Amino acid sequence: MRERPSWLSTGILLLGALYCLIPVIWVLMASTKSSGELFSTFTLAPSSHLFDNISELSGYRDGLFWRWMANTVLYAGVGGLLSVVVSAAAGYGLAKYTFRGKDLSFKLLLAGVLVPGVVLAIPQYLLMAQIGLTNTYWSVLLPSIISPYGIYLARIYAGASVPDDVIEAARTDGAGEARTFFTIAMPMMAPALVTIFLFQFVAIWNNYMLPYIMLGNDRLFPLTVGLSGLLNQGASVPAMYTSVITGALLSIIPLIALFFLLQRYWKVDMGGAVKG
Template sequence: MSAATAPEATRAATPRAARRGPARTTRVLPTAVLLLGALYCLVPVAWVLVASTKSRGELFSTFTFAPGTGLLENLSDLFAYGDGQFLTWCANSLLYAGAGAVLSTLVSTMSGYALAKFRFPGRDAIFYAVLGGVLLPGITLAIPQYLIMSELGLVGSHWSVLLPSIISPFGIYLSRVYAAAAVPEEVVEAARIDGAGEWRTFTSVAVPMLVPGMVTVFMLQFVGIWNNFLLPFIMLSDERRYPLTVGLYSLLSKGSGEPALYSLAIVGAAVSIVPLIALVLFLQRFWRLDLISGGLKG
């Protein structure tokens, strides 16, 4: 009995804090790494927001995170530049990102649902091709896309930026994975037995279950198209069709001969973040509703 109880006595004598030490360390280290990563990502954004409030003299004379006094003047100069050219760039970005994200979400959802719920020859080959597209960097497709649009006579138009944004390999892959998990085979078969066609089964049965996945695809595509620079930079030559990314780059290019444009570019970059923040705040309720519905079902 004494030999059997000796380890228990030793464990009881060991301070509880000493036993918790390694566990605490394993929790603190990942948290510290995540905090450092968050700082690395957020510090440039914070600097842009602070720099947008500085007047030209404050911007070029000091480098601090203290807010400046020129925010209203900077905004006025930005929206007055080129007779409202910045607003035109904003409208173009909303067109490219909004229409492109909506169309891409529809195509990705239908493609992912078909790959998940239908059996047809070549399905696996198509899925592996989609995976290959996910692994392929988008920058490598810019020149082939330019050549295709040139053959179609669309270079320089809104379509040259919009059409390549509709097909998203990652969106199709994500929709396929989500459809396989969120839409039970039994529900689809029950709809077919009740006489519903494939289109009605998809629109009336599957789509309500796929809404959270569709919202995710929409948000990823919107942010990706909104921040896209290379494709519109290659496709467009008319400043009236520039999105914000290319428009702000043109301001920076002209700023080498006119330093005042640096302030406009910084303020424009800060303003361009606002729609993305608003989008995330608006769409997060769909994820929250999905979590609540899942909890009620449980």
């Protein structure tokens, strides 16, 4: 017999969803306001200045905002893809190979999951300064490649979804370790790798402290640092606030699109997992 849903739990879920959606709705409505309307009596009713605000934002310093957008796509896209490859290889190695120090490595990995990224920003800056990579794209990309949580997730999934018999059969057929990993193990780990990519992409996209410390040239800034600079200018130029809000709206559109694009892979795989 099917259990009837609890009205209390449903109500709590709806309140939680509303709590998360209100800021998004506010940004959407505020981005349609002019600077005068924004600082007068504000309502959630939309206005008609969205495209004017986008045009004004696009015209700021010859389209600097779109340079920030492109930088962010570069940092998050390339960093996320490289992180997937590194996480998959490390997780597969921890799950399928036996070597000295394996347990200690995994315990250190678990400890790394608990360390906030902001704590590592200063040491990473000092390391990058020693090799002369600060204020370059590499200073943001290289630290983004390693994801302790991604490696942990890949290790758990590789242990559960890549059978030892399949690996042994590939070795018997003459496949090398690299070929076995890339052509057999990685396709089997695809659902975990999609999840790792999405998590790392969002983490890099929203990262503020690392690029703020690493970069001095505003043409290398991602959206987080660039919009923060515009927000600081709003104290003396209040019209900048509308540009910041419009930029915030445009900055979340790629994340929403990516989520809907990758969501179908989770659905397909969850169905496959149930069937298996």
